[in-house]
Amino acid sequence: MAASSRSLPQILRHTLVNPAALGYLALVAAVGVWVGVDALFVEHVDGSFAGIWLFLVTGPTSFLFVTLPGALPFIGIAVGAVTQAYVLGAAYRWFLDRPTHRHMRRDAGIGSA
Structure with missing residues (x-):
């Protein structure tokens, strides 16, 4: 399934439901x-x-909300946590979905006898 044909909930689930994002x-x-x-x-x-x-764990995104008045800095913690989890999940998916160098060299005919 192409990434462009997925809906927003499917993209979020695909990116946020993995060990890296859930661990974070x-x-x-x-x-x-x-x-x-x-x-x-x-x-x-x-x-x-x-x-x-909480700000250190969810930074640097939550640092953007620190100087805002009222309860907005605490909203920044939630926004920072979800943003960082999304980035970690996307990096985790990219790392798992990329082809390995061995497969790329085999497909190109390099190193085969």
């Missing part, structure tokens, strides 16, 4: 749980910098 999203979720536990259950004399880790 699991990492972001684990960091989010850690930040939530730190914010809710750990008492600090001073403020905690644990929330910065």
